[in-house]
Amino acid sequence: MSGNTITQSATSSLSRAARELELKRGEFDLALHLGCVRTVPDEGGGGRRVTHAEIDRVRSDDGFPEALRERVKAVGTTEGAALMGVTAARFTRFARLGLVVPVKFYLNRYRAVVWLYLAEELRQFAADKQNVPLLSGRTPEGLRDQLEAGLDLRPRNWRGRHMGFLLRQTEDAWARAAVVASLLDPVQVAEIVRDPYERAYLNRFRPERASRGAPDSPAAHLVSRIMTAEDPDEISWLRADLGQALAEARELRPAPRPTPKASLSVATSSVAAPLVTPPPVVPRPGPTAREDRITMEESERPRRLLGWLRRRNA
Template sequence: MSGSTFVPSRPVTCAASRAARELGLRRGEFALAVHLGCIRTVPDEGGGGGRRVERAELDRLRAQDGFPETLRARVRVVGTAEGAALMDIPAGRFTRLARLGLLVPVRFYLNRYRAVVWLYLAEELRQFAVGAENAHLLKGRTPENLRGQLAAGVDLRARNWRGRHLGFLLREAEDPWARAGTVAAFLAPVEVADIVKDPYERAHLNRFRPAAPDHAAPGSPTAHLAEQLMTAHDSDEADWLRSELAHAVQEARGHSPAPRPAARHTAPARRPAAHHAHPVTPTVARHAVAAAQPASPPPPRGHETEPGATRPTRGLRAWLHRRKPRPAGV
């Protein structure tokens, strides 16, 4: 049709909560599936700031063989006891392998005693157990070099989780400032302030700073512990994140500067209006002279006016009487 503009239709999408229900996943399972790349999401073009799932993506997942069991198996997580049973090793050996960084947690939660409970992908544990290169770690005596690290107190579970979670979040960040804010979320505020000196840039980073994955009330002890787990403490890890943040902020500056408050423009002071001289009439002059005369002081207390005496005339009239010349011969 001539004169008309073709506007392509947007793909039909649904919210993450509805997509999880249609796929038969819990909220945590759905979020993990998105992080692992099992479910593709798109930005919310309606301005909500979240992520949405296209209807075509839901159709693709439902058409896979073994749905929904195969999808659930890919996001199944287990704790230490269940993971050790899955690998057919003692729970103590499982914990040592995790502390050494050989088993990387994918999630965590804080129990009612505020103790950290690490969760691992069941599929990854199964693959580790069947790998021939890992057989010496599952049976027999732990190698000497690894026993030395354990004796020194090494525990890489939190650090490895941070690295993995950072990768998850960076894959979803589509804006340079969002990527910089994601990196900043894993550093202490003093570290961020040392790299990003501009307070307006730091405020802009905070807009994209992802929250800790534990859904506790802000300011609660549980939320504080979750923030501690999300913050890098080792010097080498913090140095690497500082370098990544500096690079990310430099890239973000080149893409778009951080917003700043508009300068306030004060209105120029108004010049006083010119006073035009008006002709002074005799009546105005008389009132002006009368107003300029000082008021007569009251008579002293106890002073009586003599009978028949007239009160002195005040103001301009009295002054005129004094100035009036007497007739000759009087």
């Protein structure tokens, strides 16, 4: 990109920006997630884009591209444990307790969840002197009790991190409310957003979820569980956040609604129509007229009969 004459407002698609920054797509997605590469809204409504100026800024950093790749390097349990100098079992305990936070996940071919962590954060954790007892000593009793009770904060911590990323990507109040709603069960959302038009409007801004197989497949259900809050305190917190975000969105602009039919009728009647002279109305004989005619005919019958008898006897 260097050497090209470009303007500040010129932008590149995300795929092209990844190539310009010499990153694989997964690395590039993490760079966006972590704020290493900043995006702007696409003026044409096509999502997010990266300005040429931003690409030049990142490329001018010291150690590019190796330093950037190191910042977005994600590792699994085995490699993460090696970086911290602990066993894989101890590393898993750290993750379940929330001491290290996953940055992404995927499902392997056995539909098992594989959590990935930032290598840079793991090195920082291991270098902190306050964490030395955790790295080599016995796990404190209180933490052991939580693990024995089944505590696993990995999904929850990932959701919190993911929500923060999505919120940083938008300034629109309705879109921010939709981000919070995306982590709640639809039943929870319906209890807070009772207006169906508001729920429909939120769905327009709902972040897309990564596809994991067919919609009704076991893999899709597993991913949906990871992406939906389950703990009561987490649900309570998200419900409160959604209520506040929704109030802010309403102040900004109301959710669109269909035009009332009454307004349409008034609008239609207000249009001048050409004057047409109606055809003359010819009254049709009703039941009364028919009865009168029958009565007259019946009264004439005796007179005609008497006249015929007189003529015959004459």
